Amino acid sequence: MKSTKFVLRTFAFSLLSSAVLAQAATVTGTITDKTTNKPAAGDTVVLVDVQAGMGEVAHATTDAKGHYSLTEPGSGPYLVRVTHQGAGYFIAAPQGGAPGDIPVYDVAAKVQGVFIEADVIEVEAENGQLRIDERYFVHNTSSPPTTQWSKKSFEVVLPEDAVLNEVGAQRPGGLPTSTKMDPDGPKGHYSFNFPIQPDNGDKDTLFQISYNLPYSSGKYNFKSVISMPADNLAVLMPKSMTFTPGSGAAFQSVQEDPGIQTWLLKKPAPGKAIEFSVSGTGSMPREAQNTPAGPQNGGGQDAGANPAQPGGGIGTPINTPDPLSKYKWWILGVLALLLSAAAAFLLRKPVTEGPAAEATTQAAAVAHVGTFAYQPASSTAGKNAALLNALKEELFALESEKISGTITAEDYAQVKAALEIVLKRALGHSS
Numbered sequence: 001m002k003s004t005k006f007v008l009r010t011f012a013f014s015l016l017s018s019a020v021l022a023q024a025a026t027v028t029g030t031i032t033d034k035t036t037n038k039p040a041a042g043d044t045v046v047l048v049d050v051q052a053g054m055g056e057v058a059h060a061t062t063d064a065k066g067h068y069s070l071t072e073p074g075s076g077p078y079l080v081r082v083t084h085q086g087a088g089y090f091i092a093a094p095q096g097g098a099p100g101d102i103p104v105y106d107v108a109a110k111v112q113g114v115f116i117e118a119d120v121i122e123v124e125a126e127n128g129q130l131r132i133d134e135r136y137f138v139h140n141t142s143s144p145p146t147t148q149w150s151k152k153s154f155e156v157v158l159p160e161d162a163v164l165n166e167v168g169a170q171r172p173g174g175l176p177t178s179t180k181m182d183p184d185g186p187k188g189h190y191s192f193n194f195p196i197q198p199d200n201g202d203k204d205t206l207f208q209i210s211y212n213l214p215y216s217s218g219k220y221n222f223k224s225v226i227s228m229p230a231d232n233l234a235v236l237m238p239k240s241m242t243f244t245p246g247s248g249a250a251f252q253s254v255q256e257d258p259g260i261q262t263w264l265l266k267k268p269a270p271g272k273a274i275e276f277s278v279s280g281t282g283s284m285p286r287e288a289q290n291t292p293a294g295p296q297n298g299g300g301q302d303a304g305a306n307p308a309q310p311g312g313g314i315g316t317p318i319n320t321p322d323p324l325s326k327y328k329w330w331i332l333g334v335l336a337l338l339l340s341a342a343a344a345f346l347l348r349k350p351v352t353e354g355p356a357a358e359a360t361t362q363a364a365a366v367a368h369v370g371t372f373a374y375q376p377a378s379s380t381a382g383k384n385a386a387l388l389n390a391l392k393e394e395l396f397a398l399e400s401e402k403i404s405g406t407i408t409a410e411d412y413a414q415v416k417a418a419l420e421i422v423l424k425r426a427l428g429h430s431s
Contacts, residue, residue: 113143124282155192234264
């Protein structure tokens, strides 16, 4: 009897092993250092199992030609992560024998060619508080291309009495990722420990900060400071509020939308306080946010944009129409749809935007997100595929936060568990 059980167990194990081997596939590719245009030898490459808590299931080291090979233990889904000079780069594991080639870049604390294309400050006021959403569109046009990364990759200065709500960042062509800022020196000074990678075509790096300011007097005096060279500083606010530029601040009014006023300052000086004040109350007109972005509502490059400038630029003169159209609809709520599409991000913090904001951000996502441009799927399967891709990247972003120490162990465990639940449901619907 015992021998019979042994034979049956052995047979069952053989069948299981055969099934696993049948599912196993090999991922191969080349890691190229785009800074030197040479193979990246000696880099660590890891196969990450998305469904198993982002566990590392296979490891390899690139050879002298930058080649690597990883064996998938099952059907996935998996991510391939390579670490080059401490910075992580990743792709979804290719299927069907497609090459898993990954470009990487050398890393430096300070890189020439990193600048702010636009610092956009959106202001709303109600219930004795100012609500500020500030977004920095940061380009890295370094040559040779080099990633700027350190504990102080990007420095910002906020009002000393600012109360932070949310902080996020987005790599070129990636998804918005919850991150944090570290206090850096005097009160209100912060730094992002987040890589500013070279631009991916016209896609740059985005930093977003939302915060509240006390507003019991109905007026607030800003002294905005930009830490690096910038092309533009823009202030957006409802028509019901009043904007007053400070001494020496050459803001000009730009006609953007009948319900929104836009004030634009060209070439603000780094490290110098830019003074302006706001007064009154009001909210951004959400009903105005249903207009899709881009020419012919297609979300493409703005008409008249200069393709020679990174990202198309805001290079049009002040008095020409819509100089900020590239940013407006993103500014008025892009995270609402992106975080809905990613689903996982919704589990971190509740989204308060309404349906009108979601409709706007759908158009903005197509215009600005690029590689993961959320577009309405024509079928349930298409929607599930988009959701699945977003979940994979959000899980990887979470793992990157853990490695860099930007998330607590408790938050990591809670968010990971929630993400895995959503992922399993998405996988169930997609099968």
